[in-house]
Amino acid sequence: MNILPMSGRARVLGDDVNTDYIISSRHKKETIDPSVLRAHLLEDLDPGFAASVRPGDILVAGGNFGCGSAMEVAVTVVLAAGIRAVVARSFSRTYLRNAMNNGLLAVIADTGPVREGEVLTLALDPGGRLLLDHQGGPLIECAPIAPFMVEMLELGGLVGYLRERGGFEGRP
Amino acid sequence: MRPQTLSEQILSRAAGRPVRAGELAICTPDLAMGTDGSIPMALDYLECMRPGGGAPRFPGRLVFALDHYGPASGPRAQALQERARAYAARHGIRCCEVGEGIGHQLILESGAARPGLLIVGADSHSTSYGAVGAFATGIGSSDLAGVLLCGQVWLKVPESLLVVLSGSLRPGVSAKDAALLLARRLGADGASYRALEFVGSGVAQLDMDDRIVLTNLSVELGAKAGLFPFDPVTEAWLRERTMAAFEPVFAHAGADCAGVIDLDLGAVVPQIALPHRVDHVVDADAAPYTVVDLVYLGTCTGGRLKDYREALEVLRAGIAPGVRVVVTPASAAVAAELERSGMLAEFLALGAEIQPPGCGSCCGTCGIVPADGAVVVSTANRNFKGRMGNGSASIYLASPRECAAAAVRGSIGGPA
Numbered sequence: 001m002n003i004l005p006m007s008g009r010a011r012v013l014g015d016d017v018n019t020d021y022i023i024s025s026r027h028k029k030e031t032i033d034p035s036v037l038r039a040h041l042l043e044d045l046d047p048g049f050a051a052s053v054r055p056g057d058i059l060v061a062g063g064n065f066g067c068g069s070a071m072e073v074a075v076t077v078v079l080a081a082g083i084r085a086v087v088a089r090s091f092s093r094t095y096l097r098n099a100m101n102n103g104l105l106a107v108i109a110d111t112g113p114v115r116e117g118e119v120l121t122l123a124l125d126p127g128g129r130l131l132l133d134h135q136g137g138p139l140i141e142c143a144p145i146a147p148f149m150v151e152m153l154e155l156g157g158l159v160g161y162l163r164e165r166g167g168f169e170g171r172p
Numbered sequence: 173m174r175p176q177t178l179s180e181q182i183l184s185r186a187a188g189r190p191v192r193a194g195e196l197a198i199c200t201p202d203l204a205m206g207t208d209g210s211i212p213m214a215l216d217y218l219e220c221m222r223p224g225g226g227a228p229r230f231p232g233r234l235v236f237a238l239d240h241y242g243p244a245s246g247p248r249a250q251a252l253q254e255r256a257r258a259y260a261a262r263h264g265i266r267c268c269e270v271g272e273g274i275g276h277q278l279i280l281e282s283g284a285a286r287p288g289l290l291i292v293g294a295d296s297h298s299t300s301y302g303a304v305g306a307f308a309t310g311i312g313s314s315d316l317a318g319v320l321l322c323g324q325v326w327l328k329v330p331e332s333l334l335v336v337l338s339g340s341l342r343p344g345v346s347a348k349d350a351a352l353l354l355a356r357r358l359g360a361d362g363a364s365y366r367a368l369e370f371v372g373s374g375v376a377q378l379d380m381d382d383r384i385v386l387t388n389l390s391v392e393l394g395a396k397a398g399l400f401p402f403d404p405v406t407e408a409w410l411r412e413r414t415m416a417a418f419e420p421v422f423a424h425a426g427a428d429c430a431g432v433i434d435l436d437l438g439a440v441v442p443q444i445a446l447p448h449r450v451d452h453v454v455d456a457d458a459a460p461y462t463v464v465d466l467v468y469l470g471t472c473t474g475g476r477l478k479d480y481r482e483a484l485e486v487l488r489a490g491i492a493p494g495v496r497v498v499v500t501p502a503s504a505a506v507a508a509e510l511e512r513s514g515m516l517a518e519f520l521a522l523g524a525e526i527q528p529p530g531c532g533s534c535c536g537t538c539g540i541v542p543a544d545g546a547v548v549v550s551t552a553n554r555n556f557k558g559r560m561g562n563g564s565a566s567i568y569l570a571s572p573r574e575c576a577a578a579a580v581r582g583s584i585g586g587p588a
Binding site: 044 | 187189196197198209210212213216217220221222240241245246248249252294295296310311312313314315317318321322324326328360361364365394396449535536537554556557558559561563
């Protein structure tokens, strides 16, 4: 996959981080421009979070990341903050699809052992397995990513995919 | 042929080939909806997919709902909304105007959601349409842009969890209580990636309003869809609303499912979700004693006529001093019926405030915003911190009756 390997600093969040926490609808009604909204990333959970994000950081979460509203600014605001991947024990389905559609790598893995601030590396091994390396311990094997998702991610997401192909022709 | 779940059958037809749980399929939705909250971003994506944007592939299969924003949302929100309105006007898309109500309610009321259809909506509560036996699921703005571009969407076919309903709700207990109890038992991700298919003898005991509450709240358990089987209740309800033909789909006996959950409706007691989680649910009388500031009656979960009828039965005892009660009907039709029946006058006489039909204060985009530190008891679907536009408010979710009881007592829980 052309977007791997990827390295970054772990920013650890808990379980059930909903999209209203990622970006509140009260800000979304003012603008959908993610470069503006990024200042409010995760504001209701941790008012200092947005200012502490560095480009290349990787969000690490527990279960059900991105639950609640299907609003897609909850993905574009993460990308606008310079974050290119979210690793979670599980995702809400709308967040996962919005992430993949926008080229934000959404990886499912047991994130329990990952600690705040650790340097993470996501990479494929020679056998094609997706592995998460964290300073603190043994490699964590991640859930495989479906071939269609890989194809989409390599084109930058659904937008790139449909810009290139004009549709889903040739796909069952 | 291998037996299929309701979801597999509907998605097979929409994919034009037999599909089974776990597969990725390219599907052609029969109906796609978006809101002023999601359409402007979809139009940006469409522009990126195809310079100039251009006409949607199937304008007749689209409904736009201007329900999240209104005059109270400020000029920027209204400018975003205008983009959706202008695109709909240019391309002949049905557009539900500001004040007509919540898109989900309008689509259901008009009979546009029908059994066997695949419906996608750029709003998570699109699961509501499953009440009529459609497969209905939430998508994002980029997916909606894809539907505008080529009329198709990629979907992973979900496994189904069967919710076997038995018995019937006792007096004073609502479908909202049953839904909150399911959230309590399964958790906020208990049905992730799965379709909840409601079956069993209890189905016939639930009217369409009840079923809409259960499918609407299915997404709060992480479900991709919630589906009720087509039965005489569905048929009678649809016949009142549409002349359009429909082909009901029935689950095959023996279809694989991911699990079975038994729910005895007769054993359900009033529930309440405590801040700030939909699955942080306790029996309503076991909630810690808390003084209430604001009672909110509305949204796509709890803003229908039945909800107001049940709330009013309790509220007639009078609203406690210091409590604000806000009514936001789910649609103009609901508001008109409230007026015709005299219920609106009763609400006003009791001191309730009436907001225009729409999403209202549910996600803090339109209408009243709770004061700092306010305690809110609401018929809505989410109680996340900040959900109603103020991160310092605490939101409790309950049935219309329990909400009204909170307004009468001025508190929830007991004993105090």
